[in-house]
Structure formats: C-alpha cells, structure tokens
Amino acid sequence: MIHLLIHKMKASPNGAMNEAEMTTKIATGAAELPLNQIVPGDCIEVMNSLPEASVDLIFADPPYNLQLKGDLHRPDNSRVDAVDDAWDQFSSFAAYDRFTRDWLAAARRLLKPHGAIWVIGSYHNVFRLGAELQNQGFWILNDVVWRKSNPMPNFRGKRLTNAHETLIWASKQEASKYTFNYDALKALNEGVQMRSDWVLPICSGHERLKDEAGDKAHPTQKPESLLHRVLLGTTNPGDVVLDPFFGTGTTGAVAKMLGRDFIGIEREKSYRDAARARLDKVRKYDRATLEVTQSKRALPRIPFGQLIERGLLRPGEMLVNARGQMAKVRVDGTLIADDIRGSIHQVGAALDGAPSCNGWTYWSFRREGQMVPIDLLRQQLRAELG
Amino acid sequence: MIHLLIHKMKASPNGAMNEAEMTTKIATGAAELPLNQIVPGDCIEVMNSLPEASVDLIFADPPYNLQLKGDLHRPDNSRVDAVDDAWDQFSSFAAYDRFTRDWLAAARRLLKPHGAIWVIGSYHNVFRLGAELQNQGFWILNDVVWRKSNPMPNFRGKRLTNAHETLIWASKQEASKYTFNYDALKALNEGVQMRSDWVLPICSGHERLKDEAGDKAHPTQKPESLLHRVLLGTTNPGDVVLDPFFGTGTTGAVAKMLGRDFIGIEREKSYRDAARARLDKVRKYDRATLEVTQSKRALPRIPFGQLIERGLLRPGEMLVNARGQMAKVRVDGTLIADDIRGSIHQVGAALDGAPSCNGWTYWSFRREGQMVPIDLLRQQLRAELG
DNA sequence: GTTTATTTTGAATCAGTAG
DNA sequence: TCTACTGATTCAAAATAAA
Numbered sequence: 092m093i094h095l096l097i098h099k100m101k102a103s104p105n106g107a108m109n110e111a112e113m114t115t116k117i118a119t120g121a122a123e124l125p126l127n128q129i130v131p132g133d134c135i136e137v138m139n140s141l142p143e144a145s146v147d148l149i150f151a152d153p154p155y156n157l158q159l160k161g162d163l164h165r166p167d168n169s170r171v172d173a174v175d176d177a178w179d180q181f182s183s184f185a186a187y188d189r190f191t192r193d194w195l196a197a198a199r200r201l202l203k204p205h206g207a208i209w210v211i212g213s214y215h216n217v218f219r220l221g222a223e224l225q226n227q228g229f230w231i232l233n234d235v236v237w238r239k240s241n242p243m244p245n246f247r248g249k250r251l252t253n254a255h256e257t258l259i260w261a262s263k264q265e266a267s268k269y270t271f272n273y274d275a276l277k278a279l280n281e282g283v284q285m286r287s288d289w290v291l292p293i294c295s296g297h298e299r300l301k302d303e304a305g306d307k308a309h310p311t312q313k314p315e316s317l318l319h320r321v322l323l324g325t326t327n328p329g330d331v332v333l334d335p336f337f338g339t340g341t342t343g344a345v346a347k348m349l350g351r352d353f354i355g356i357e358r359e360k361s362y363r364d365a366a367r368a369r370l371d372k373v374r375k376y377d378r379a380t381l382e383v384t385q386s387k388r389a390l391p392r393i394p395f396g397q398l399i400e401r402g403l404l405r406p407g408e409m410l411v412n413a414r415g416q417m418a419k420v421r422v423d424g425t426l427i428a429d430d431i432r433g434s435i436h437q438v439g440a441a442l443d444g445a446p447s448c449n450g451w452t453y454w455s456f457r458r459e460g461q462m463v464p465i466d467l468l469r470q471q472l473r474a475e476l477g
Numbered sequence: 478m479i480h481l482l483i484h485k486m487k488a489s490p491n492g493a494m495n496e497a498e499m500t501t502k503i504a505t506g507a508a509e510l511p512l513n514q515i516v517p518g519d520c521i522e523v524m525n526s527l528p529e530a531s532v533d534l535i536f537a538d539p540p541y542n543l544q545l546k547g548d549l550h551r552p553d554n555s556r557v558d559a560v561d562d563a564w565d566q567f568s569s570f571a572a573y574d575r576f577t578r579d580w581l582a583a584a585r586r587l588l589k590p591h592g593a594i595w596v597i598g599s600y601h602n603v604f605r606l607g608a609e610l611q612n613q614g615f616w617i618l619n620d621v622v623w624r625k626s627n628p629m630p631n632f633r634g635k636r637l638t639n640a641h642e643t644l645i646w647a648s649k650q651e652a653s654k655y656t657f658n659y660d661a662l663k664a665l666n667e668g669v670q671m672r673s674d675w676v677l678p679i680c681s682g683h684e685r686l687k688d689e690a691g692d693k694a695h696p697t698q699k700p701e702s703l704l705h706r707v708l709l710g711t712t713n714p715g716d717v718v719l720d721p722f723f724g725t726g727t728t729g730a731v732a733k734m735l736g737r738d739f740i741g742i743e744r745e746k747s748y749r750d751a752a753r754a755r756l757d758k759v760r761k762y763d764r765a766t767l768e769v770t771q772s773k774r775a776l777p778r779i780p781f782g783q784l785i786e787r788g789l790l791r792p793g794e795m796l797v798n799a800r801g802q803m804a805k806v807r808v809d810g811t812l813i814a815d816d817i818r819g820s821i822h823q824v825g826a827a828l829d830g831a832p833s834c835n836g837w838t839y840w841s842f843r844r845e846g847q848m849v850p851i852d853l854l855r856q857q858l859r860a861e862l863g
Numbered sequence: 864g865t866t867t868a869t870t871t872t873g874a875a876t877c878a879g880t881a882g
Numbered sequence: 883t884c885t886a887c888t889g890a891t892t893c894a895a896a897a898t899a900a901a
Contacts, residue, residue: 388889434887
C-alpha cells in the first residue's frame with residue numbers, strides 16, 4: 092500500500108503541471124503517477140516511463156484502422172464526415188498488429204496483478220485486439236456489445252446498418268481477482284443482472300465537444316453513459332484509471348465525477364486542450380451520491396457459534412428447515428440431525444443431498460409461535476457490532 | 478454457369494446415397510457436388526475433395542473452445558449441463574488457430590469468386606476466427622450480434638450475463654460482388670433497414686431436437702430464425718449453401734424451406750442421423766414457425782439507472798413524493814432517504830409503509846420551478862430509443 | 864378443457880477466506 | 883501452496899403439474 096501511495100502525485104486543484112514540466116518528468120523516468128493529468132506524447136513511450144503494477148483499470152479506445160476508400164455521400168448528396176485522420180492510417184494488418192502488440196504489452200506492465208482492461212473497437216480491428224489480448228495472457232471476462240440507439244444508416248443499402256461497437260473486458264491474468272460491482276450494475280438495471288448488450292445512444296447534442304469553427308472536436312468521441320457503466324461496474328472510488336488514447340477526455344470526465352483518479356495520455360495538442368477545458372468544468376459527486384448498493388459478500392462474517400455465545404440462540408434449541416426436518420443446536424455451534432453432525436451448512440446440504448447449502452437461509456427457529464429464519468439473528472448481530 | 482451445373486448432382490427426392498456409397502465417391506475425388514446430402518467425415522478432408530469455386534455461401538458454426546473447468550450449479554443447486562464434448566477440446570490457442578486456419582482455407586477454396594461466408598462464435602473463439610478471416614483475404618462485410626432474448630443468467634454474480642453471440646459475414650475477397658437482399662431484410666424489419674444486432678430467442682421448445690432418452694440431441698443447436706435471416710439476406714433461391722459443421726442440420730432445414738440447395742458435413746453419426754430425420758420432415762416454404770419474435774413489440778423496459786447514465790437526471794439530485802418527502806439519487810440509480818436505501822420502488826414503498834409502489838409515478842423532480850414526474854423522462858427515453 | 868402454479872433449462876472460460 | 887470450510891448466487895420461456 093505504501094509502495095503505491097508514494098507514487099501518487101495528485102494535480103493541484105487549481106491546475107496541472109504545464110506541458111514542458113510534464114515532458115521533463117517523463118523523460119527522466121520519474122516513477123510518479125501523474126494523477127488527474129493529461130500527459131502529452133506517444134502512449135507506448137509514456138506508459139513505459141510509468142511505474143509497473145500501479146494502475147487499477149485501463150480503458151483504451153485505439154485507432155480502428157478503418158481502411159476507408161473514397162468519399163461517402165448521403166442520398167441527398169451531402170458528404171459524410173469520415174474518420175480519415177493520419178492516426179488511423181496503417182499500411183497493413185501486420186503494421187496494425189505490431190502497434191497493437193506494443194501498446195497492449197505496455198498497458199499490461201502497468202496493471203496491478205488484479206487489474207483489468209477495457210478495449211473498444213469495431214469489426215475492422217476488434218478481432219485483432221481480442222486475439223492479441225488472449226495471446227498476451229489477458230483473461231477475457233466478457234465481450235460487451237454497445238448497441239447504438241441512433242446509428243448512422245447504411246446509405247448505399249449494400250450492407251446491414253452498422254449499429255454497434257464491441258468492448259472487451261479482460262483481467263490481467265486468469266488468476267486476477269478483478270473488481271466487479273455486481274449489485275451496483277444490477278441496481279442500475281432495475282433489479283435484473285446487467286447483460287452483455289448495452290443499449291446507449293451515440294455521443295451528440297450538448298455532450299459532443301465542438302471546436303471554434305463549430306465542427307466536432309474529435310471524430311469518435313464516446314458517450315459518457317458508456318464510461319459511467321464501465322467505471323461504476325469495474326472500479327472502486329479512489330482507483331487509478333488510465334486511458335492511453337485519451338482524445339477529448341471522456342474517461343477522465345466520468346472518472347472525476349465518480350471519484351476515481353485518472354491518467355490520460357494523448358498525442359494531439361488540440362485534443363488535450365479540448366479535454367482540459369472540459370475537465371475543469373466537471374465536478375465530483377458528493378459521498379452519499381457516490382455510494383452504491385453494497386454486496387452481501389462485503390458484509391462482515393458472523394460465525395454461527397456467536398449466536399450461541401451471545402445468547403441469541405440456546406444450546407439444545409431445535410432448528411427447522413422448509414420441509415419440517417429438525418436439527419438440534421449444540422454448544423459449539425454445530426448441529427445434529429439424526430446421525431448427521433456438522434455446521435449449519437453441512438447438515439443442510441446433507442439433508443437435501445445437495446452439493447452445498449447456505450445454512451443462514453436454510454434454517455428457522457420458533458419464537459412466540461412463529462418460525463423465524465436464523466439469518467434475522469445474524470442481521471441483528473451485525474447491527475449491534477456496527 | 479454451365480461449368481457449375483455439370484457438377485451438381487441432386488439427391489433423389491426419396492432418399493440420399495447411403496453413407497458407404499458416399500465415402501467411396503469422396504475418396505475417389507469425384508468432382509460432383511453432393512447436393513442436399515449430409516457427408517460424413519472430417520470437414521477439411523471432405524471440403525478438399527469437392528470441386529473448387531463451386532459454392533455460393535458457407536455457414537460455419539465451429540467448436541468454440543470453451544475451456545470450462547469444474548461444475549457449475551444454479552442457486553437452486555441444480556447442475557448446469559455444460560458443453561464438455563470431446564469435439565470442443567483443444568490443447569492450446571495455437572492448436573485452435575491451426576484448426577481454424579486449415580478449415581477456413583479449405584472453405585475459401587470452395588467458394589465461388591463472388592461467394593461469402595458466415596461464421597458464428599463467442600468471445601472464447603470469435604476474435605481468432607475474425608483475425609484469421611482477415612489474414613486469409615476474406616473481406617469482412619459486417620459483424621452481427623445475436624442478442625438472445627432468453628440467455629442463461631450468470632449464476633454466481635461474477636460477470637455480466639453472457640447474452641449474445643457474434644456472427645461475422647465476409648466475402649471471399651474485397652472485390653467480390655456478394656449477394657445482399659437489402660429490401661427483403663428491410664421488409665422483414667418492418668420497413669426500416671436491418672441493423673447489425675438481431676434479437677432472437679435461443680433454440681428451445683418443439684424446435685429443439687431430442688434423442689430417445691429425451692435429452693437434447695445436440696448441445697448447441699442454433700435457432701432456425703437465425704439461419705432464416707442469414708439465408709434470406711445473403712443467398713438467392715437455387716444457391717448452394719455449405720455447412721462444414723452441420724450438427725443436427727439447422728442450416729439444411731432452413732435452406733430446404735427457402736429453396737436453396739445445401740451440403741452438410743458432419744463427423745458424428747448421431748448428429749447425422751438426427752439431421753436426416755429432421756430434414757425428411759421439412760417442407761419448402763414452411764415459414765410459419767420462423768421469425769416469431771418479429772411480431773411482438775412490447776414497450777421496452779427502461780431501468781431507472783438509465784436516466785442517470787444518460788444525464789436526464791443528475792446523481793445527487795433530489796426527488797420528491799406527493800407528501801413532500803425527499804430522496805437523493807445515487808450514481809447506481811438507487812435512492813437514499815434518511816437511512817432507507819433502494820430502488821425508486823422500494824424507497825417509495827418503505828416511506829408509505831406499503832407492500833409495493835410504482836416509483837415511476839411516485840417520484841417527481843424539480844425543473845425550472847415546476848415539479849415533474851420522473852415518468853416523463855421515461856417516456857422521453859422510450860421515444861429516443863425507438 | 865382452461866387457467867394457474869411449479870419445475871425445468873439454456874455454448875458458462877462463474878468464490879473467497881482461514882488455517 | 884494446498885485443504886477445508888463458509889455461504890452467495892438466476893432470467894426468460896417452455897414444459898409439466900395442479901387446480
């Protein structure tokens with residue numbers, strides 16, 4: 092913990108280091124995390140200059156290698172403003188694969204052992220991204236489809252409307268204990284577990300950043316709703332989130348709102364400038380707002396024996412399951428039912444012939460003529476213990 | 478055209494060649510297409526024995542290389558019947574890649590110059606499939622997401638519900654003049670152009686083939702609705718459709734209904750037998766059971782959390798009920814009122830001491846001095862999402 | 864026969880802690 | 883590093899049973 096803390100170097104609230112200072116720091120290989128800052132430069136070089144195993148999550152929206160040929164026109168003859176920027180040009184699949192291999196390796200080095208990565212792409216590049224993730228030992232947890240509610244139609248009627256993009260969520264390795272806020276995402280989805288297909292609109296309207304000329308500041312700005320779901324679901328407040336293709340800073344903006352620290356890396360000055368102006372306007376939510384639905388797994392463990400020690404249940408008292416079968420509570424917190432002895436879980440599993448059993452919800456006891464689940468006593472004890 | 482016709486050798490309507498005859502024909506390298514038949518054997522060998530440039534479309538559902546570990550149980554302790562068949566076992570990604578390279582090369586050789594291929598997979602294998610397609614010169618036209626309306630849930634709450642599979646549609650080469658029945662698919666989609674995400678139920682009920690013991694005949698039978706859309710959209714009547722992983726013959730069944738010729742290749746005798754029995758019962762143009770989901774269009778369910786993600790409500794904002802009681806909106810779409818936390822419905826019910834509550838009509842928020850029910854935002858979102 | 868309640872099932876890389 | 887133990891965890895649709 093101390094190891095990581097000494098690397099943290101938060102930007103002052105009033106403003107970040109200027110870019111000249113930043114470049115110097117990076118070039119000298121200072122092992123400090125430029126938290127909540129936008130680092131100029133090539134993302135591979137910058138990542139390699141940062142201390143290894145220091146980042147909780149990486150969100151990466153790399154160039155898509157679109158390979159567009161001529162101009163595309165709408166049926167009314169207006170020209171579609173396509174992604175034709177220099178940063179999206181690669182000479183071949185091999186060149187794109189080399190680039191992918193290098194930046195993914197640099198990203199993997201930066202991740203903590205239990206860290207994870209999100210990448211987003213379209214059919215032009217996502218298969219190469221996914222294959223290389225697997226080749227490097229990342230462990231894919233889900234692929235997620237961002238289903239656009241308002242995609243651009245296919246004007247020529249030669250293919251299906253390309254109405255989605257694909258995200259891949261992967262942990263650093265198979266053994267990683269990745270962060271997944273299951274209950275928060277379930278709450279966000281009105282009580283049913285979140286699926287791998289997310290219906291969200293593209294980034295437009297007020298959210299879409301414009302330059303002085305009124306044109307879009309970045310050709311592929313991602314919606315904040317997408318990052319909200321990613322960061323809420325797979326990071327905790329205070330986590331460090333790095334975006335090596337920061338663009339106009341959607342990842343940073345949502346991270347700031349949600350009380351996560353971000354590191355942005357971006358090569359193009361115009362994008363950095365737009366992102367800085369944007370980030371200055373973002374405010375963090377207060378603590379009560381940031382709090383999310385808590386998982387039961389995070390609650391303190393209460394040994395069943397404590398109910399007896401604390402006098403909430405008496406030794407010798409009988410417990411009953413849903414089928415009316417009974418078991419006697421023994422002084423050491425184990426049960427006995429006929430000749431089956433063991434914990435509340437073991438005896439329940441044995442009676443049901445089941446591979447496992449949650450004894451807390453399986454057993455009830457009698458109080459004033461009523462059957463009361465023993466889990467109620469656990470809740471009572473947890474409340475007492477604060 | 479004549480060149481192709483001489484290769485065609487349709488099965489007699491009353492029955493196909495028996496398997497012994499078939500094997501002999503293949504072994505001698507007879508350059509004839511076994512139309513509307515199921516060829517036994519390894520798909521690579523069989524494909525290499527058929528004449529090149531003779532097939533219009535290939536639909537391939539190869540093994541997914543799932544790499545499952547131990548058993549999985551549902552919360553009710555029942556065991557999940559997993560895909561653990563020998564044909565899905567590969568020793569490494571390298572072995573899977575070799576297999577993929579070989580069968581794709583054999584498939585590409587069989588395709589006519591203007592032919593196309595569909596492959597289907599999950600995140601376990603689809604990135605390797607897509608990358609190898611590109612490596613071999615196939616030209617990806619779309620990736621299509623099959624969004625399952627009734628997927629298996631994630632029982633342990635450790636990941637997102639894996640609710641989709643991915644199909645890739647690619648032509649033999651960039652210059653191919655592939656078949657795309659734009660208007661047919663547009664008609665199928667109620668007059669708006671077909672998108673790259675298809676919502677279809679999994680294969681179950683009467684359509685799911687059972688063996689004598691009443692168990693599923695094949696662990697991964699695909700729904701006919703999926704193949705209906707593929708074949709209707711990317712083939713013409715009379716086209717030759719080849720499926721190298723024929724299984725229990727969904728591709729053949731739909732091809733027969735739609736008046737396309739099929740060639741099935743399948744290694745496992747039990748699958749071939751089930752497929753033959755199935756195909757015998759299929760009649761051309763029996764479309765009644767297809768596209769069942771198309772008709773029912775219920776109002777889309779909008780989770781309250783989406784209002785937050787979409788910025789229609791801000792986290793931290795206060796909601797008010799009819800009695801003037803207030804609750805604060807949290808980032809995961811839950812509310813907090815004093816020490817009561819939960820969904821809009823739960824908190825409303827708790828405040829009223831009621832068993833249930835419709836949060837959508839219970840809560841309002843302040844906009845420009847006016848109190849506005851949150852249900853208005855839901856209606857707004859529904860309109861946007863179409 | 865009709866309606867309602869209960870059971871079954873689906874391509875799944877599905878646990879974490881203490882000793 | 884390995885073993886033992888605790889205890890958290892599911893949605894939609896079809897099939898079957900019950901009323």
